[in-house]
Amino acid sequence: MTAHDTAPGLDFTPAPGAAPFWRMVAAQAAAELRAMLRNGEQLLLTLIIPVLLLTGFSLAPLIDVGGGRRVDFLVPGVLALAVMSTAFTGQAIATGFERRYGVLKRLGATPLSRSGLMLAKTSAVVGVEIIQAAVIVAVGLALGWRPHGSFLGAALLILLGTAAFSGLGLLMAGTLRAEATLAGANLVYLVLLGAGGVLFPLTKFPDGLRSALELLPISALTGGLRAVLTQGAALPLVPLSVLAAWAVLSLALVSRTFRWE
Amino acid sequence: MDSPAVEIVDLVKRYGGATAVDGLTLRADRGAVTAVLGPNGAGKTSTIEICEGFRTADSGTVRVLGLDPRTPALRPRVGVMLQAGGVPPAMRCAEWLQLSARFHARPLPPRALLERLGLAEHARTPFRRLSGGQQQRLSLAAAVVGRPELVFLDEPTAGLDPQARHACWDLVGELRAAGVSVVLTTHHMDEAERLSDHVVIIDKGRVVAEGSPATLTGAERQLRFRARPGLALEELLNALPTGSAAKESPTGHYIIEGQVGPELLATVTAWCAAEGVTTDDLSIERRTLEDVFLELTGRELR
Numbered sequence: 001m002t003a004h005d006t007a008p009g010l011d012f013t014p015a016p017g018a019a020p021f022w023r024m025v026a027a028q029a030a031a032e033l034r035a036m037l038r039n040g041e042q043l044l045l046t047l048i049i050p051v052l053l054l055t056g057f058s059l060a061p062l063i064d065v066g067g068g069r070r071v072d073f074l075v076p077g078v079l080a081l082a083v084m085s086t087a088f089t090g091q092a093i094a095t096g097f098e099r100r101y102g103v104l105k106r107l108g109a110t111p112l113s114r115s116g117l118m119l120a121k122t123s124a125v126v127g128v129e130i131i132q133a134a135v136i137v138a139v140g141l142a143l144g145w146r147p148h149g150s151f152l153g154a155a156l157l158i159l160l161g162t163a164a165f166s167g168l169g170l171l172m173a174g175t176l177r178a179e180a181t182l183a184g185a186n187l188v189y190l191v192l193l194g195a196g197g198v199l200f201p202l203t204k205f206p207d208g209l210r211s212a213l214e215l216l217p218i219s220a221l222t223g224g225l226r227a228v229l230t231q232g233a234a235l236p237l238v239p240l241s242v243l244a245a246w247a248v249l250s251l252a253l254v255s256r257t258f259r260w261e
Numbered sequence: 262m263d264s265p266a267v268e269i270v271d272l273v274k275r276y277g278g279a280t281a282v283d284g285l286t287l288r289a290d291r292g293a294v295t296a297v298l299g300p301n302g303a304g305k306t307s308t309i310e311i312c313e314g315f316r317t318a319d320s321g322t323v324r325v326l327g328l329d330p331r332t333p334a335l336r337p338r339v340g341v342m343l344q345a346g347g348v349p350p351a352m353r354c355a356e357w358l359q360l361s362a363r364f365h366a367r368p369l370p371p372r373a374l375l376e377r378l379g380l381a382e383h384a385r386t387p388f389r390r391l392s393g394g395q396q397q398r399l400s401l402a403a404a405v406v407g408r409p410e411l412v413f414l415d416e417p418t419a420g421l422d423p424q425a426r427h428a429c430w431d432l433v434g435e436l437r438a439a440g441v442s443v444v445l446t447t448h449h450m451d452e453a454e455r456l457s458d459h460v461v462i463i464d465k466g467r468v469v470a471e472g473s474p475a476t477l478t479g480a481e482r483q484l485r486f487r488a489r490p491g492l493a494l495e496e497l498l499n500a501l502p503t504g505s506a507a508k509e510s511p512t513g514h515y516i517i518e519g520q521v522g523p524e525l526l527a528t529v530t531a532w533c534a535a536e537g538v539t540t541d542d543l544s545i546e547r548r549t550l551e552d553v554f555l556e557l558t559g560r561e562l563r
Contacts, residue, residue: 010374010435012405016366016407016409017366019366035351035352101348103348105315
Protein backbone atom coordinates (compact mmCIF):
# COMPACT_ATOMS: atom_id res chain seq x y z
CA MET A 1 0.00 0.00 0.00
CA THR A 2 1.66 3.13 -1.16
CA ALA A 3 -0.01 6.47 -1.73
CA HIS A 4 -1.57 8.26 1.18
CA ASP A 5 -1.36 11.49 -0.75
CA THR A 6 -5.08 12.11 -0.61
CA ALA A 7 -6.02 14.64 -3.26
CA PRO A 8 -7.67 17.74 -1.82
CA GLY A 9 -11.37 17.23 -1.18
CA LEU A 10 -11.13 13.45 -1.12
CA ASP A 11 -11.74 12.29 2.40
CA PHE A 12 -12.73 8.65 2.26
CA THR A 13 -13.62 8.54 5.97
CA PRO A 14 -16.98 6.81 6.07
CA ALA A 15 -19.92 9.22 6.18
CA PRO A 16 -22.74 7.17 4.71
CA GLY A 17 -26.29 8.37 4.34
CA ALA A 18 -29.07 8.34 1.78
CA ALA A 19 -30.13 11.56 0.13
CA PRO A 20 -33.75 12.65 0.74
CA PHE A 21 -36.17 10.47 -1.26
CA TRP A 22 -37.35 13.30 -3.53
CA ARG A 23 -33.83 14.32 -4.40
CA MET A 24 -32.99 10.77 -5.45
CA VAL A 25 -36.16 10.49 -7.53
CA ALA A 26 -35.57 13.89 -9.15
CA ALA A 27 -31.96 13.01 -10.00
CA GLN A 28 -32.94 9.68 -11.54
CA ALA A 29 -35.91 11.20 -13.41
CA ALA A 30 -33.67 13.93 -14.86
CA ALA A 31 -31.14 11.30 -15.98
CA GLU A 32 -33.89 9.24 -17.63
CA LEU A 33 -35.40 12.29 -19.32
CA ARG A 34 -31.99 13.30 -20.69
CA ALA A 35 -31.43 9.77 -21.96
CA MET A 36 -34.80 9.72 -23.74
CA LEU A 37 -34.31 13.12 -25.37
CA ARG A 38 -30.78 12.23 -26.46
CA ASN A 39 -31.73 8.94 -28.07
CA GLY A 40 -32.30 9.45 -31.81
CA GLU A 41 -34.43 6.35 -32.37
CA GLN A 42 -36.62 7.29 -29.43
CA LEU A 43 -37.15 10.80 -30.79
CA LEU A 44 -38.07 9.36 -34.17
CA LEU A 45 -40.67 7.22 -32.49
CA THR A 46 -42.01 9.74 -29.99
CA LEU A 47 -41.95 13.00 -31.94
CA ILE A 48 -41.04 12.76 -35.58
CA ILE A 49 -43.40 9.95 -36.64
CA PRO A 50 -46.43 11.42 -34.82
CA VAL A 51 -45.81 14.89 -36.26
CA LEU A 52 -45.29 13.51 -39.79
CA LEU A 53 -48.47 11.44 -39.57
CA LEU A 54 -50.43 14.42 -38.28
CA THR A 55 -49.13 16.78 -40.96
CA GLY A 56 -49.23 14.33 -43.85
CA PHE A 57 -52.70 12.93 -43.27
CA SER A 58 -54.16 16.35 -42.41
CA LEU A 59 -52.95 17.91 -45.63
CA ALA A 60 -53.40 15.01 -48.03
CA PRO A 61 -56.83 13.41 -48.50
CA LEU A 62 -55.51 9.86 -48.13
CA ILE A 63 -57.87 8.59 -45.46
CA ASP A 64 -61.59 8.73 -44.97
CA VAL A 65 -62.18 9.98 -41.43
CA GLY A 66 -65.92 9.46 -41.70
CA GLY A 67 -67.13 13.06 -41.89
CA GLY A 68 -65.79 16.13 -40.12
CA ARG A 69 -62.41 17.78 -40.66
CA ARG A 70 -59.38 15.57 -40.93
CA VAL A 71 -57.26 17.57 -38.50
CA ASP A 72 -59.95 17.43 -35.80
CA PHE A 73 -60.03 13.66 -36.19
CA LEU A 74 -56.25 13.28 -36.32
CA VAL A 75 -55.01 15.38 -33.38
CA PRO A 76 -56.61 13.19 -30.66
CA GLY A 77 -55.43 10.02 -32.46
CA VAL A 78 -51.89 11.27 -32.78
CA LEU A 79 -51.88 12.40 -29.13
CA ALA A 80 -52.84 8.85 -28.17
CA LEU A 81 -50.13 7.47 -30.46
CA ALA A 82 -47.59 9.74 -28.78
CA VAL A 83 -48.59 8.45 -25.34
CA MET A 84 -48.28 4.85 -26.56
CA SER A 85 -44.90 5.46 -28.18
CA THR A 86 -43.39 6.91 -25.01
CA ALA A 87 -45.09 4.98 -22.22
CA PHE A 88 -45.17 1.63 -24.02
CA THR A 89 -42.70 1.24 -26.89
CA GLY A 90 -39.94 3.57 -25.71
CA GLN A 91 -40.14 2.56 -22.09
CA ALA A 92 -40.29 -1.17 -22.84
CA ILE A 93 -37.21 -1.05 -25.06
CA ALA A 94 -35.19 1.22 -22.74
CA THR A 95 -36.05 -0.77 -19.62
CA GLY A 96 -35.41 -4.09 -21.38
CA PHE A 97 -31.89 -3.00 -22.27
CA GLU A 98 -31.29 -1.50 -18.82
CA ARG A 99 -32.12 -4.89 -17.43
CA ARG A 100 -29.80 -6.60 -19.89
CA TYR A 101 -26.90 -4.22 -19.16
CA GLY A 102 -27.23 -4.74 -15.41
CA VAL A 103 -28.31 -1.13 -14.85
CA LEU A 104 -31.42 -2.11 -12.89
CA LYS A 105 -29.30 -4.48 -10.81
CA ARG A 106 -26.69 -1.80 -10.12
CA LEU A 107 -29.37 0.76 -9.19
CA GLY A 108 -30.73 -1.82 -6.76
CA ALA A 109 -27.49 -1.46 -4.80
CA THR A 110 -27.96 2.31 -4.41
CA PRO A 111 -30.15 4.01 -1.80
CA LEU A 112 -32.78 4.63 -4.53
CA SER A 113 -35.55 2.16 -3.78
CA ARG A 114 -37.39 0.25 -6.48
CA SER A 115 -40.52 2.31 -5.93
CA GLY A 116 -38.34 5.41 -6.22
CA LEU A 117 -36.94 4.12 -9.50
CA MET A 118 -40.43 3.42 -10.86
CA LEU A 119 -41.58 6.87 -9.80
CA ALA A 120 -38.58 8.40 -11.57
CA LYS A 121 -39.34 6.44 -14.75
CA THR A 122 -42.97 7.56 -14.67
CA SER A 123 -41.96 11.19 -14.14
CA ALA A 124 -39.59 11.02 -17.11
CA VAL A 125 -42.34 9.49 -19.28
CA VAL A 126 -44.77 12.23 -18.25
CA GLY A 127 -42.07 14.83 -18.93
CA VAL A 128 -41.61 13.56 -22.49
CA GLU A 129 -45.40 13.40 -22.97
CA ILE A 130 -45.72 17.06 -22.00
CA ILE A 131 -43.18 17.97 -24.68
CA GLN A 132 -44.97 15.73 -27.21
CA ALA A 133 -48.37 17.20 -26.39
CA ALA A 134 -47.04 20.75 -26.71
CA VAL A 135 -45.55 20.02 -30.13
CA ILE A 136 -48.58 18.09 -31.43
CA VAL A 137 -51.05 20.72 -30.20
CA ALA A 138 -48.94 23.50 -31.77
CA VAL A 139 -48.73 21.67 -35.10
CA GLY A 140 -52.46 20.85 -34.90
CA LEU A 141 -53.37 24.48 -34.25
CA ALA A 142 -51.18 25.56 -37.13
CA LEU A 143 -53.08 23.10 -39.34
CA GLY A 144 -56.37 24.66 -38.25
CA TRP A 145 -57.37 22.31 -35.41
CA ARG A 146 -60.22 23.64 -33.29
CA PRO A 147 -60.18 21.89 -29.91
CA HIS A 148 -63.24 21.49 -27.73
CA GLY A 149 -63.93 19.95 -24.37
CA SER A 150 -62.21 19.94 -21.03
CA PHE A 151 -58.48 19.92 -20.50
CA LEU A 152 -58.95 17.92 -17.30
CA GLY A 153 -60.86 15.17 -19.06
CA ALA A 154 -58.08 14.84 -21.65
CA ALA A 155 -55.39 14.92 -18.96
CA LEU A 156 -57.13 12.19 -16.99
CA LEU A 157 -57.38 9.99 -20.09
CA ILE A 158 -53.71 10.54 -20.88
CA LEU A 159 -52.72 9.75 -17.30
CA LEU A 160 -54.68 6.48 -17.24
CA GLY A 161 -53.40 5.66 -20.73
CA THR A 162 -49.85 6.24 -19.50
CA ALA A 163 -50.42 3.89 -16.57
CA ALA A 164 -51.89 1.18 -18.82
CA PHE A 165 -49.16 1.44 -21.47
CA SER A 166 -46.40 1.65 -18.87
CA GLY A 167 -47.75 -1.50 -17.27
CA LEU A 168 -47.77 -3.33 -20.61
CA GLY A 169 -44.32 -2.05 -21.54
CA LEU A 170 -42.78 -3.02 -18.21
CA LEU A 171 -44.49 -6.39 -18.41
CA MET A 172 -42.54 -7.11 -21.61
CA ALA A 173 -39.31 -5.50 -20.41
CA GLY A 174 -39.34 -7.39 -17.12
CA THR A 175 -39.91 -10.86 -18.54
CA LEU A 176 -38.53 -11.08 -22.10
CA ARG A 177 -35.00 -10.87 -23.43
CA ALA A 178 -34.03 -7.34 -24.48
CA GLU A 179 -34.01 -8.27 -28.21
CA ALA A 180 -37.43 -9.89 -27.93
CA THR A 181 -38.75 -6.79 -26.18
CA LEU A 182 -37.28 -4.59 -28.92
CA ALA A 183 -38.94 -6.61 -31.69
CA GLY A 184 -42.20 -7.20 -29.79
CA ALA A 185 -42.67 -3.61 -28.69
CA ASN A 186 -42.21 -2.33 -32.25
CA LEU A 187 -44.58 -4.95 -33.64
CA VAL A 188 -47.27 -4.15 -31.09
CA TYR A 189 -46.78 -0.45 -31.85
CA LEU A 190 -47.40 -1.02 -35.57
CA VAL A 191 -50.40 -3.28 -35.03
CA LEU A 192 -52.01 -0.87 -32.58
CA LEU A 193 -51.22 2.07 -34.88
CA GLY A 194 -53.20 0.35 -37.62
CA ALA A 195 -55.99 -1.21 -35.60
CA GLY A 196 -56.51 1.24 -32.74
CA GLY A 197 -58.35 4.08 -34.40
CA VAL A 198 -55.29 6.32 -34.56
CA LEU A 199 -55.53 7.10 -38.27
CA PHE A 200 -58.36 4.87 -39.49
CA PRO A 201 -61.73 5.13 -37.74
CA LEU A 202 -62.84 1.90 -36.08
CA THR A 203 -66.17 2.27 -37.92
CA LYS A 204 -64.32 0.96 -41.00
CA PHE A 205 -63.95 -2.47 -39.37
CA PRO A 206 -66.71 -5.15 -39.35
CA ASP A 207 -68.96 -4.95 -36.28
CA GLY A 208 -67.73 -8.04 -34.39
CA LEU A 209 -64.07 -7.17 -34.86
CA ARG A 210 -64.81 -3.58 -34.00
CA SER A 211 -66.26 -4.33 -30.56
CA ALA A 212 -63.15 -6.40 -29.80
CA LEU A 213 -60.83 -3.66 -31.03
CA GLU A 214 -62.63 -1.13 -28.86
CA LEU A 215 -61.34 -2.96 -25.81
CA LEU A 216 -57.71 -2.27 -26.77
CA PRO A 217 -56.04 0.39 -24.64
CA ILE A 218 -55.08 2.41 -27.73
CA SER A 219 -58.69 2.44 -28.99
CA ALA A 220 -59.94 3.48 -25.57
CA LEU A 221 -57.44 6.32 -25.53
CA THR A 222 -58.11 7.51 -29.11
CA GLY A 223 -61.88 7.11 -28.64
CA GLY A 224 -61.84 8.89 -25.29
CA LEU A 225 -59.66 11.77 -26.49
CA ARG A 226 -61.85 12.18 -29.56
CA ALA A 227 -64.99 12.24 -27.42
CA VAL A 228 -63.50 14.98 -25.25
CA LEU A 229 -61.51 17.05 -27.74
CA THR A 230 -63.71 16.73 -30.83
CA GLN A 231 -67.20 16.20 -29.46
CA GLY A 232 -66.73 18.13 -26.20
CA ALA A 233 -67.73 15.29 -23.87
CA ALA A 234 -66.97 15.81 -20.19
CA LEU A 235 -65.82 12.42 -18.88
CA PRO A 236 -66.13 9.48 -21.29
CA LEU A 237 -66.72 6.71 -18.76
CA VAL A 238 -66.34 3.67 -21.02
CA PRO A 239 -62.85 4.53 -22.31
CA LEU A 240 -61.77 5.59 -18.82
CA SER A 241 -62.91 2.25 -17.40
CA VAL A 242 -61.19 0.27 -20.17
CA LEU A 243 -57.92 2.11 -19.55
CA ALA A 244 -58.23 1.72 -15.77
CA ALA A 245 -58.79 -2.01 -16.18
CA TRP A 246 -55.70 -2.37 -18.40
CA ALA A 247 -53.66 -0.32 -15.93
CA VAL A 248 -54.70 -2.37 -12.90
CA LEU A 249 -54.28 -5.70 -14.67
CA SER A 250 -50.91 -4.97 -16.26
CA LEU A 251 -49.35 -3.27 -13.23
CA ALA A 252 -50.50 -6.11 -10.99
CA LEU A 253 -48.85 -8.59 -13.37
CA VAL A 254 -45.70 -6.45 -13.50
CA SER A 255 -45.36 -6.46 -9.73
CA ARG A 256 -45.56 -10.27 -9.78
CA THR A 257 -43.39 -11.07 -12.76
CA PHE A 258 -40.81 -8.30 -13.18
CA ARG A 259 -37.26 -9.65 -13.07
CA TRP A 260 -34.60 -7.07 -12.26
CA GLU A 261 -31.79 -9.14 -13.75
CA MET B 262 -17.11 -1.60 15.72
CA ASP B 263 -19.32 -4.25 17.29
CA SER B 264 -20.19 -6.66 14.49
CA PRO B 265 -17.75 -7.71 11.75
CA ALA B 266 -18.03 -6.16 8.29
CA VAL B 267 -19.15 -9.51 6.91
CA GLU B 268 -19.92 -12.72 8.71
CA ILE B 269 -20.90 -15.81 6.75
CA VAL B 270 -21.68 -19.15 8.37
CA ASP B 271 -22.36 -22.37 6.42
CA LEU B 272 -23.55 -20.58 3.30
CA VAL B 273 -25.04 -22.78 0.59
CA LYS B 274 -26.14 -21.57 -2.84
CA ARG B 275 -27.36 -23.83 -5.63
CA TYR B 276 -28.36 -23.03 -9.20
CA GLY B 277 -30.56 -25.84 -10.38
CA GLY B 278 -28.51 -28.96 -9.72
CA ALA B 279 -25.15 -27.18 -9.47
CA THR B 280 -23.83 -26.20 -6.06
CA ALA B 281 -21.96 -22.91 -6.38
CA VAL B 282 -21.36 -22.34 -2.66
CA ASP B 283 -21.11 -25.39 -0.47
CA GLY B 284 -21.05 -24.65 3.26
CA LEU B 285 -18.81 -21.60 3.19
CA THR B 286 -17.86 -19.84 6.41
CA LEU B 287 -15.86 -16.64 6.50
CA ARG B 288 -15.46 -13.42 8.41
CA ALA B 289 -14.24 -10.04 7.21
CA ASP B 290 -13.16 -7.64 9.93
CA ARG B 291 -14.04 -3.99 10.03
CA GLY B 292 -11.43 -1.60 8.75
CA ALA B 293 -9.55 -4.41 7.06
CA VAL B 294 -9.06 -5.45 3.46
CA THR B 295 -10.26 -9.00 2.92
CA ALA B 296 -9.44 -10.75 -0.35
CA VAL B 297 -11.52 -13.67 -1.53
CA LEU B 298 -9.28 -15.65 -3.81
CA GLY B 299 -10.24 -18.59 -5.96
CA PRO B 300 -10.20 -20.06 -9.45
CA ASN B 301 -13.02 -19.34 -11.89
CA GLY B 302 -16.25 -20.93 -10.77
CA ALA B 303 -15.08 -21.26 -7.15
CA GLY B 304 -18.16 -19.42 -5.89
CA LYS B 305 -16.59 -15.99 -5.35
CA THR B 306 -19.17 -13.94 -7.22
CA SER B 307 -22.12 -15.91 -5.83
CA THR B 308 -20.86 -15.29 -2.31
CA ILE B 309 -20.27 -11.58 -2.91
CA GLU B 310 -23.64 -11.13 -4.63
CA ILE B 311 -25.41 -12.68 -1.67
CA CYS B 312 -23.59 -10.19 0.59
CA GLU B 313 -24.66 -7.37 -1.75
CA GLY B 314 -28.29 -8.44 -1.49
CA PHE B 315 -28.65 -9.42 -5.16
CA ARG B 316 -29.18 -13.11 -4.46
CA THR B 317 -30.56 -15.07 -1.56
CA ALA B 318 -28.85 -17.90 0.25
CA ASP B 319 -30.35 -21.40 0.09
CA SER B 320 -29.16 -21.97 3.63
CA GLY B 321 -26.71 -20.61 6.16
CA THR B 322 -26.49 -17.14 7.65
CA VAL B 323 -25.00 -14.01 6.17
CA ARG B 324 -24.63 -10.77 8.11
CA VAL B 325 -23.32 -7.56 6.61
CA LEU B 326 -22.45 -4.89 9.20
CA GLY B 327 -24.54 -7.05 11.54
CA LEU B 328 -27.65 -6.91 9.31
CA ASP B 329 -29.45 -9.13 6.85
CA PRO B 330 -27.88 -8.29 3.45
CA ARG B 331 -31.27 -7.38 1.95
CA THR B 332 -31.99 -4.69 4.56
CA PRO B 333 -32.67 -1.40 2.71
CA ALA B 334 -30.84 0.50 5.47
CA LEU B 335 -27.60 -1.11 4.26
CA ARG B 336 -27.78 0.45 0.78
CA PRO B 337 -26.26 3.84 1.68
CA ARG B 338 -23.65 2.19 3.93
CA VAL B 339 -22.32 -0.31 1.40
CA GLY B 340 -20.59 0.52 -1.90
CA VAL B 341 -20.78 -2.01 -4.71
CA MET B 342 -18.67 -2.57 -7.79
CA LEU B 343 -20.07 -5.23 -10.11
CA GLN B 344 -17.80 -7.43 -12.17
CA ALA B 345 -18.99 -5.73 -15.36
CA GLY B 346 -21.58 -3.36 -16.73
CA GLY B 347 -24.26 -1.76 -14.63
CA VAL B 348 -24.06 1.58 -16.45
CA PRO B 349 -26.32 2.66 -19.34
CA PRO B 350 -24.09 2.60 -22.46
CA ALA B 351 -25.10 6.10 -23.56
CA MET B 352 -24.62 7.67 -20.11
CA ARG B 353 -21.65 10.02 -19.95
CA CYS B 354 -18.89 9.25 -17.49
CA ALA B 355 -19.37 12.33 -15.29
CA GLU B 356 -23.16 12.07 -15.43
CA TRP B 357 -23.12 8.58 -13.99
CA LEU B 358 -20.87 9.56 -11.13
CA GLN B 359 -22.92 12.70 -10.43
CA LEU B 360 -26.11 10.65 -10.43
CA SER B 361 -24.55 8.13 -8.03
CA ALA B 362 -23.44 11.00 -5.81
CA ARG B 363 -26.97 12.49 -5.77
CA PHE B 364 -28.26 9.35 -4.07
CA HIS B 365 -26.10 10.07 -1.01
CA ALA B 366 -26.25 12.62 1.77
CA ARG B 367 -22.55 13.49 2.04
CA PRO B 368 -20.90 12.29 -1.18
CA LEU B 369 -17.34 12.88 -2.31
CA PRO B 370 -17.07 15.62 -4.94
CA PRO B 371 -17.50 13.74 -8.26
CA ARG B 372 -15.08 16.02 -10.13
CA ALA B 373 -12.22 15.38 -7.72
CA LEU B 374 -12.90 11.66 -7.73
CA LEU B 375 -12.82 11.57 -11.54
CA GLU B 376 -9.52 13.38 -11.46
CA ARG B 377 -8.16 11.06 -8.82
CA LEU B 378 -8.92 8.07 -11.06
CA GLY B 379 -7.62 9.68 -14.23
CA LEU B 380 -11.06 10.02 -15.82
CA ALA B 381 -11.41 13.81 -15.86
CA GLU B 382 -10.62 14.12 -19.55
CA HIS B 383 -13.28 11.52 -20.34
CA ALA B 384 -15.97 13.27 -18.30
CA ARG B 385 -18.20 13.75 -21.36
CA THR B 386 -17.47 10.38 -22.97
CA PRO B 387 -20.40 7.93 -23.10
CA PHE B 388 -19.80 4.77 -21.09
CA ARG B 389 -19.74 2.52 -24.17
CA ARG B 390 -16.87 4.54 -25.67
CA LEU B 391 -14.66 4.19 -22.59
CA SER B 392 -11.98 1.52 -22.65
CA GLY B 393 -12.48 -1.55 -20.46
CA GLY B 394 -10.08 -0.16 -17.88
CA GLN B 395 -11.82 3.22 -17.84
CA GLN B 396 -15.19 1.53 -17.38
CA GLN B 397 -13.78 -0.41 -14.42
CA ARG B 398 -12.43 2.76 -12.85
CA LEU B 399 -15.76 4.54 -13.27
CA SER B 400 -17.51 1.63 -11.55
CA LEU B 401 -14.96 1.81 -8.76
CA ALA B 402 -15.57 5.55 -8.41
CA ALA B 403 -19.33 4.99 -8.22
CA ALA B 404 -18.81 2.36 -5.51
CA VAL B 405 -16.99 4.80 -3.22
CA VAL B 406 -18.61 8.16 -4.05
CA GLY B 407 -21.20 7.85 -1.26
CA ARG B 408 -18.50 7.48 1.43
CA PRO B 409 -19.57 3.96 2.45
CA GLU B 410 -18.40 2.04 5.50
CA LEU B 411 -17.90 -1.12 3.49
CA VAL B 412 -17.13 -1.71 -0.18
CA PHE B 413 -17.50 -4.89 -2.20
CA LEU B 414 -15.24 -4.99 -5.23
CA ASP B 415 -15.80 -7.94 -7.57
CA GLU B 416 -12.58 -8.43 -9.56
CA PRO B 417 -11.75 -4.72 -9.48
CA THR B 418 -8.60 -4.97 -11.59
CA ALA B 419 -9.74 -7.50 -14.20
CA GLY B 420 -8.68 -6.18 -17.58
CA LEU B 421 -6.78 -3.17 -16.24
CA ASP B 422 -3.41 -2.11 -17.61
CA PRO B 423 -0.56 -1.91 -15.07
CA GLN B 424 -1.00 1.84 -14.41
CA ALA B 425 -4.69 1.48 -13.79
CA ARG B 426 -4.08 -1.54 -11.54
CA HIS B 427 -1.71 0.49 -9.42
CA ALA B 428 -4.20 3.37 -9.28
CA CYS B 429 -6.83 0.91 -8.07
CA TRP B 430 -4.45 -0.57 -5.48
CA ASP B 431 -3.57 2.89 -4.21
CA LEU B 432 -7.23 3.71 -3.84
CA VAL B 433 -7.88 0.53 -1.86
CA GLY B 434 -4.94 1.51 0.37
CA GLU B 435 -6.46 4.93 0.93
CA LEU B 436 -9.85 3.45 1.74
CA ARG B 437 -8.25 1.19 4.31
CA ALA B 438 -6.29 4.08 5.80
CA ALA B 439 -9.55 6.02 6.12
CA GLY B 440 -11.16 3.14 8.02
CA VAL B 441 -13.32 1.71 5.23
CA SER B 442 -13.77 -2.07 5.24
CA VAL B 443 -13.03 -3.63 1.87
CA VAL B 444 -14.00 -7.06 0.59
CA LEU B 445 -12.66 -7.88 -2.85
CA THR B 446 -12.51 -10.92 -5.08
CA THR B 447 -9.58 -11.58 -7.32
CA HIS B 448 -7.60 -14.28 -8.98
CA HIS B 449 -4.45 -12.22 -9.03
CA MET B 450 -2.22 -13.57 -6.28
CA ASP B 451 -0.01 -10.49 -6.21
CA GLU B 452 -3.08 -8.36 -5.71
CA ALA B 453 -4.27 -10.36 -2.72
CA GLU B 454 -0.76 -10.55 -1.30
CA ARG B 455 -0.15 -6.86 -1.69
CA LEU B 456 -3.48 -5.38 -0.64
CA SER B 457 -5.08 -7.53 1.93
CA ASP B 458 -4.91 -8.04 5.65
CA HIS B 459 -6.76 -11.29 5.34
CA VAL B 460 -6.92 -13.75 2.47
CA VAL B 461 -9.62 -16.37 2.09
CA ILE B 462 -8.90 -19.00 -0.54
CA ILE B 463 -12.01 -20.72 -1.79
CA ASP B 464 -12.43 -23.61 -4.17
CA LYS B 465 -15.53 -25.51 -5.21
CA GLY B 466 -17.64 -23.34 -2.95
CA ARG B 467 -15.70 -23.97 0.23
CA VAL B 468 -12.92 -22.23 2.13
CA VAL B 469 -9.72 -24.20 1.66
CA ALA B 470 -7.38 -21.87 3.56
CA GLU B 471 -7.39 -18.47 5.17
CA GLY B 472 -5.11 -16.17 7.07
CA SER B 473 -2.86 -13.21 6.54
CA PRO B 474 -0.70 -13.39 3.41
CA ALA B 475 2.30 -13.98 5.68
CA THR B 476 0.78 -16.91 7.56
CA LEU B 477 -0.47 -18.48 4.36
CA THR B 478 2.87 -18.32 2.63
CA GLY B 479 4.65 -19.39 5.82
CA ALA B 480 8.03 -18.41 7.13
CA GLU B 481 9.69 -21.06 4.97
CA ARG B 482 11.90 -19.91 2.21
CA GLN B 483 12.80 -21.56 -1.02
CA LEU B 484 15.89 -21.73 -3.15
CA ARG B 485 14.99 -21.39 -6.81
CA PHE B 486 17.12 -21.68 -9.91
CA ARG B 487 16.93 -22.51 -13.57
CA ALA B 488 19.15 -25.11 -15.22
CA ARG B 489 19.05 -27.73 -17.93
CA PRO B 490 16.05 -30.03 -17.55
CA GLY B 491 16.27 -33.45 -15.97
CA LEU B 492 18.84 -32.99 -13.17
CA ALA B 493 19.20 -36.03 -10.90
CA LEU B 494 17.46 -34.53 -7.91
CA GLU B 495 17.73 -37.71 -5.78
CA GLU B 496 21.51 -37.34 -5.87
CA LEU B 497 21.24 -33.70 -4.89
CA LEU B 498 18.91 -34.61 -2.02
CA ASN B 499 21.52 -37.06 -0.69
CA ALA B 500 23.90 -34.18 -0.35
CA LEU B 501 21.33 -32.01 1.48
CA PRO B 502 20.29 -32.16 5.15
CA THR B 503 17.39 -34.52 5.82
CA GLY B 504 14.00 -32.86 5.64
CA SER B 505 14.90 -30.99 2.48
CA ALA B 506 12.76 -31.31 -0.61
CA ALA B 507 13.58 -30.71 -4.23
CA LYS B 508 11.36 -30.54 -7.27
CA GLU B 509 11.45 -29.55 -10.92
CA SER B 510 8.38 -27.51 -11.74
CA PRO B 511 7.92 -26.54 -14.49
CA THR B 512 10.60 -28.17 -16.64
CA GLY B 513 13.98 -26.54 -16.11
CA HIS B 514 12.85 -24.64 -13.01
CA TYR B 515 14.05 -26.10 -9.71
CA ILE B 516 12.76 -25.42 -6.21
CA ILE B 517 14.58 -26.58 -3.08
CA GLU B 518 12.77 -26.35 0.23
CA GLY B 519 14.04 -26.97 3.75
CA GLN B 520 16.50 -25.13 5.96
CA VAL B 521 17.28 -22.57 3.33
CA GLY B 522 20.41 -20.71 4.35
CA PRO B 523 24.03 -20.08 3.34
CA GLU B 524 24.97 -23.69 4.02
CA LEU B 525 22.27 -25.14 1.81
CA LEU B 526 23.12 -22.59 -0.86
CA ALA B 527 26.79 -23.65 -0.71
CA THR B 528 25.86 -27.34 -0.94
CA VAL B 529 23.61 -26.80 -3.95
CA THR B 530 26.10 -24.68 -5.87
CA ALA B 531 28.94 -27.10 -5.06
CA TRP B 532 26.86 -30.04 -6.29
CA CYS B 533 25.96 -28.17 -9.47
CA ALA B 534 29.64 -27.29 -10.05
CA ALA B 535 30.63 -30.92 -9.58
CA GLU B 536 27.94 -31.99 -12.08
CA GLY B 537 28.98 -29.32 -14.57
CA VAL B 538 25.57 -27.65 -14.36
CA THR B 539 25.23 -23.91 -14.99
CA THR B 540 22.51 -22.28 -12.89
CA ASP B 541 20.55 -19.19 -13.86
CA ASP B 542 18.41 -16.84 -11.76
CA LEU B 543 19.47 -18.45 -8.52
CA SER B 544 17.49 -16.85 -5.70
CA ILE B 545 16.16 -17.38 -2.23
CA GLU B 546 12.51 -16.46 -1.96
CA ARG B 547 9.56 -16.77 0.28
CA ARG B 548 6.84 -19.03 -0.94
CA THR B 549 4.34 -16.90 -2.87
CA LEU B 550 0.63 -16.94 -2.47
CA GLU B 551 0.54 -18.36 -5.96
CA ASP B 552 2.42 -21.45 -4.76
CA VAL B 553 -0.01 -21.88 -1.90
CA PHE B 554 -2.94 -21.33 -4.20
CA LEU B 555 -1.80 -23.88 -6.77
CA GLU B 556 -1.01 -26.42 -4.08
CA LEU B 557 -4.51 -26.06 -2.66
CA THR B 558 -6.57 -25.78 -5.81
CA GLY B 559 -4.52 -27.89 -8.17
CA ARG B 560 -2.95 -27.13 -11.50
CA GLU B 561 -5.52 -28.48 -13.88
CA LEU B 562 -7.31 -25.92 -16.00
CA ARG B 563 -11.02 -25.55 -15.57
